[in-house]
Amino acid sequence: MTHVFAVMYRDALIRRTSLMWLFFDMAVPLLYLLMFGVGFDKAVGMGIIINGSTVNYNEFFLAGVLSMSCFGSAINQSYGFFHDRETGIFYEFLTYPMTRGEFLLGKVLFQCLMSIIQVVITLTAAKFLLHIPLRFEQVPLTVVVVMVGIAGWFYALATGAFVIRRNDTFNTFLNVAYFILMFISSMFYPIESLPPWLRYIAYANPLTWHTDVLRYLTIGIGELATIGLEIGGFVIFLALSFYFAVRALKKAV
Amino acid sequence: MKTTAISVSHLVKEYHGKNEIPLRALDDISFDVQQGQIFGLLGPNGAGKSTAIKILTTLIPPTSGTVTVNGCNVVSQPLEVRKNICVVLQENAVDSFITVRQNFLTFGRFHGLTKMEIEMRVEHVVEMFGLREVLNQQAMELSGGMKRRLQVAKTFFVNTPIIFLDEATTGMDIHNKRATVAAIKEEARKGRTIVLTTHMLEEAEELCNAITILNHGKIIAGGTTGEVKKMGLQIFYLRLKFVEISKQLEEALKHLHPMKMEISNSAITMTVREHSAALQALSLSQTHGSLTDFEISTASLEDVFLQLIDGKKASVQP
Numbered sequence: 136m137t138h139v140f141a142v143m144y145r146d147a148l149i150r151r152t153s154l155m156w157l158f159f160d161m162a163v164p165l166l167y168l169l170m171f172g173v174g175f176d177k178a179v180g181m182g183i184i185i186n187g188s189t190v191n192y193n194e195f196f197l198a199g200v201l202s203m204s205c206f207g208s209a210i211n212q213s214y215g216f217f218h219d220r221e222t223g224i225f226y227e228f229l230t231y232p233m234t235r236g237e238f239l240l241g242k243v244l245f246q247c248l249m250s251i252i253q254v255v256i257t258l259t260a261a262k263f264l265l266h267i268p269l270r271f272e273q274v275p276l277t278v279v280v281v282m283v284g285i286a287g288w289f290y291a292l293a294t295g296a297f298v299i300r301r302n303d304t305f306n307t308f309l310n311v312a313y314f315i316l317m318f319i320s321s322m323f324y325p326i327e328s329l330p331p332w333l334r335y336i337a338y339a340n341p342l343t344w345h346t347d348v349l350r351y352l353t354i355g356i357g358e359l360a361t362i363g364l365e366i367g368g369f370v371i372f373l374a375l376s377f378y379f380a381v382r383a384l385k386k387a388v
Numbered sequence: 389m390k391t392t393a394i395s396v397s398h399l400v401k402e403y404h405g406k407n408e409i410p411l412r413a414l415d416d417i418s419f420d421v422q423q424g425q426i427f428g429l430l431g432p433n434g435a436g437k438s439t440a441i442k443i444l445t446t447l448i449p450p451t452s453g454t455v456t457v458n459g460c461n462v463v464s465q466p467l468e469v470r471k472n473i474c475v476v477l478q479e480n481a482v483d484s485f486i487t488v489r490q491n492f493l494t495f496g497r498f499h500g501l502t503k504m505e506i507e508m509r510v511e512h513v514v515e516m517f518g519l520r521e522v523l524n525q526q527a528m529e530l531s532g533g534m535k536r537r538l539q540v541a542k543t544f545f546v547n548t549p550i551i552f553l554d555e556a557t558t559g560m561d562i563h564n565k566r567a568t569v570a571a572i573k574e575e576a577r578k579g580r581t582i583v584l585t586t587h588m589l590e591e592a593e594e595l596c597n598a599i600t601i602l603n604h605g606k607i608i609a610g611g612t613t614g615e616v617k618k619m620g621l622q623i624f625y626l627r628l629k630f631v632e633i634s635k636q637l638e639e640a641l642k643h644l645h646p647m648k649m650e651i652s653n654s655a656i657t658m659t660v661r662e663h664s665a666a667l668q669a670l671s672l673s674q675t676h677g678s679l680t681d682f683e684i685s686t687a688s689l690e691d692v693f694l695q696l697i698d699g700k701k702a703s704v705q706p
């Protein structure tokens with residue numbers, strides 16, 4: 136465990152050198168919610184019908200913002216590998232007395248710690264600025280789900296970063312992947328409003344699963360059976376991502 | 389009693405490029421390193437030195453063969469191996485966003501040192517490698533040589549039983565080379581085992597107890613430094629000074645078939661293979677010329693090295 140802490144300690148030292156980065160990391164979900172969400176809230180004045188109930192767009196979008204920020208955190212963290220490769224420290228890390236798994240775990244736990252602050256800021260703003268009726272008793276569970284989300288996406292993207300190796304190629308890969316995952320999911324609109332063939336793809340998208348679980352926790356929308364299935368799906372996704380990330384890291388030199 | 393720190397047996401490493409025949413970077417090499425030894429892995433560029441270091445430090449897996457480090461197998465017990473080593477890779481490796489001091493702090497933490505231990509040791513290595521003025525600078529602001537110093541200094545900061553140094557002194561000035569050499573010797577005295585690669589043969593000659601020379605992935609010589617120097621042919625280096633050099637003397641010396649011979653207006657330097665040839669050269673100089681001064685030394689490791697590598701080339705080329 137000392138090595139996991141050492142990885143986190145090092146990430147904290149680095150993050151501390153750029154306060155602007157730190158600030159935006161914390162504030163981006165909030166900004167999304169305020170700018171994007173509020174705009175759409177006005178445009179979709181009569182609200183959104185989902186699972187038979189009507190909610191306003193802000194309420195609907197809150198879960199999307201949270202899951203989006205998980206994906207963003209994972210992008211941030213996985214990008215670091217390219218810089219570390221360039222300076223060569225990446226290779227030295229791999230000779231330190233820790234397992235590949237510990238290294239990756241430390242990376243994720245640091246980002247998870249940051250996310251607690253992120254979630255608290257976002258939820259506070261949602262409640263007091265946008266007056267979204269939150270289920271406060273669910274906040275601890277929401278934090279847990281956010282962490283699991285970060286881990287799942289981080290390991291998936293880290294696998295990509297280890298395999299692709301080239302910064303510019305990874306960039307393109309990310310842009311395409313993010314675009315497809317985001318728009319064929321329940322992040323911006325209910326899946327029911329998609330054409331049938333897209334709907335099937337959306338149901339197979341881990342981003343949908345994660346967003347749906349967060350939506351259930353924040354505003355109580357969704358059927359418990361479906362949510363359970365989606366939790367299971369995401370946990371499997373996380374396990375697979377971790378497995379492949381460790382495997383790819385072993386071959387990353 | 390000698391204990392084996394590292395054992396390499398029939399190690400092969402092939403790199404598989406895109407649809408080409410695989411490149412054999414290491415071709416069935418075997419050697420042992422004893423505890424407390426300073427072991428030099430020598431060879432020209434592309435010989436396979438870094439590849440060997442990467443396998444020994446668990447960065448890449450071998451294609452075949454067995455490697456153990458402090459009794460632990462690099463393939464089946466990589467974590468155990470890593471607990472016993474610290475490494476300076478050939479590529480520069482500093483954590484560029486944080487300060488030099490923080491580089492030491494993180495390195496120490498990864499190697500299980502407490503904050504107290506770290507603070508105490510930082511003082512020592514910072515002095516040794518002249519890093520005091522830059523201690524609070526961001527590592528990315530350092531010059532290339534400084535970065536190398538930081539990277540090497542970290543190794544002498546922890547106390548793992550085995551140290552790997554891949555071209556550690558490359559890019560350093562004389563002063564820091566000295567510091568590195570001194571540090572290496574001190575650590576070996578304490579019983580740490582040191583494996584280093586270098587293309588600076590003088591450095592190897594000064595430091596190493598044992599040497600293995602690689603060329604095209606194969607071992608072409610190995611043994612104690614003395615044994616390797618004695619290897620192959622006996623080579624002597626002569627420096628002869630005259631008042632005047634006659635054509636006759638020049639001709640006579642050429643008949644000894646020197647490996648190398650240079651003539652300036654009052655001195656001849658030559659390298660010959662047999663000690664009888666060296667003696668003959670001396671007596672010829674006295675009978676045919678006005679010898680005023682002379683110097684004979686045995687060949688440097690560099691001469692042996694060049695000869696071994698040239699010999700290898702000669703036997704391959706038609």
Ligand SMILES: Nc1ncnc2c1ncn2[C@@H]1O[C@H](COP(=O)(O)OP(=O)(O)O)[C@@H](O)[C@H]1O
Binds near residue numbers: 403404411
């Ligand atoms: N990752 C790699 N992929 C393919 N070939 C490689 C790789 N690394 C090294 N090589 C090749 O293996 C040979 C040995 O390289 P290396 O071990 O770096 O030699 P040295 O350190 O002695 O200069 C060289 O021909 C080099 O081009």
Ligand SMILES: [Mg+2]
Binds near residue numbers: 438439555
């Ligand atoms: Mg090399």
